Amino acid sequence: MTSIDVHALTKEYGHRRAVDDLTFTVQPGRVTGFLGPNGAGKSTTMRLVLGLDRPTSGTATVGGRVYSALQEPLRHVGALLDAQAAHGSRTARDHLRALAAGNRIPQRRVDEVLEETGIAAVARRRVQTYSLGMRQRLGIAAALLGDPEVVMLDEPSNGLDPQGIIWIRELLRRLAAEGRTVLVSSHLMSETASFADHLVVLGRGRLLADTPLPDFIHAHVRARVRIRTTDDAALKGALARHGHHAVEHEDGHWTVYDARVDDIGRLAATAGVPLLELAAEEGTLEQAYLGLTAAETEFTAPPQEA
Ligand SMILES: Nc1ncnc2c1ncn2[C@@H]1O[C@H](COP(=O)(O)OP(=O)(O)OP(=O)(O)O)[C@@H](O)[C@H]1O
Numbered sequence: 416m417t418s419i420d421v422h423a424l425t426k427e428y429g430h431r432r433a434v435d436d437l438t439f440t441v442q443p444g445r446v447t448g449f450l451g452p453n454g455a456g457k458s459t460t461m462r463l464v465l466g467l468d469r470p471t472s473g474t475a476t477v478g479g480r481v482y483s484a485l486q487e488p489l490r491h492v493g494a495l496l497d498a499q500a501a502h503g504s505r506t507a508r509d510h511l512r513a514l515a516a517g518n519r520i521p522q523r524r525v526d527e528v529l530e531e532t533g534i535a536a537v538a539r540r541r542v543q544t545y546s547l548g549m550r551q552r553l554g555i556a557a558a559l560l561g562d563p564e565v566v567m568l569d570e571p572s573n574g575l576d577p578q579g580i581i582w583i584r585e586l587l588r589r590l591a592a593e594g595r596t597v598l599v600s601s602h603l604m605s606e607t608a609s610f611a612d613h614l615v616v617l618g619r620g621r622l623l624a625d626t627p628l629p630d631f632i633h634a635h636v637r638a639r640v641r642i643r644t645t646d647d648a649a650l651k652g653a654l655a656r657h658g659h660h661a662v663e664h665e666d667g668h669w670t671v672y673d674a675r676v677d678d679i680g681r682l683a684a685t686a687g688v689p690l691l692e693l694a695a696e697e698g699t700l701e702q703a704y705l706g707l708t709a710a711e712t713e714f715t716a717p718p719q720e721a
Pocket residue numbers: 428431432433451452453454455456457458459460
């Protein structure tokens with residue numbers, strides 16, 4: 416089993432700390448979502464794991480070894496960092512064949528990953544004629560080429576069409592189910608919620624969270640109950656008597672904050688409040704993420720004038 420281990424990792428560019436004393440482990444057998452505002456240090460961390468940059472201090476290792484010590488590294492670690500990385504004047508097939516040859520990967524893998532990523536039909540076209548989504552698929556094909564135990568993808572859904580987004584979700588789930596170590600950065604919260612088991616969240620180069628996805632949501636979103644009745648006055652009175660904070664919405668439903676659905680159901684039954692609707696309102700990853708990172712966001716647009 417191969418994990419990615421980041422220990423006390425720091426990277427400075429001049430006086431700027433892009434990564435600041437970061438320690439976390441990416442475990443095999445699950446998809447770890449890598450989140451953080453623009454400039455938080457996600458890509459820099461991935462570059463340090465891949466040995467594309469040298470840390471100022473600390474270590475980043477894969478299976479206990481630094482990337483540069485890995486023989487035929489594509490057979491151990493597959494990464495998509497920049498979809499523009501392939502040489503534009505080459506065909507996709509030639510690009511992958513060259514990568515395979517340099518890593519003692521059998522040439523039949525080239526055709527397999529072209530099929531798997533849905534670009535087999537355009538494999539003999541020059542990469543410069545590719546759309547962003549096709550380049551993205553080629554980058555993912557390159558990452559999978561060596562059948563690696565560790566897969567790191569920076570914004571893999573970028574440019575993909577809706578079918579492509581479903582495909583990448585299923586691919587990530589499968590890679591994790593096969594026991595691989597999967598680290599995926601994204602700014603799309605609903606997407607991340609659909610594939611991640613675990614989250615590592617950065618803000619200004621520091622670790623803000625390293626936690627299972629459900630725990631992250633519970634920790635950062637207040638529990639809420641959605642309720643609707645034919646007798647608003649009775650509901651309001653019953654909630655107030657028990658000290659619940661509730662807000663009525665235009666369409667007639669209420670939100671009760673910091674409450675559990677069982678408690679509100681019992682309370683309504685005891686008070687004889689007729690119910691049309693009663694449900695726990697699940698917090699979303701987006702709500703949790705925005706709550707946590709509001710103070711860590713370097714680049715924000717000013718509020719729009721009405
Ligand atoms: N080669 C470099 N030279 C100087 N500064 C750099 C370099 N690479 C990254 N940085 C700086 O390091 C910080 C972290 O950048 P990084 O690209 O790692 O963030 P990120 O979390 O991947 O952001 P995004 O979500 O926008 O991709 C930023 O302030 C960035 O400007």
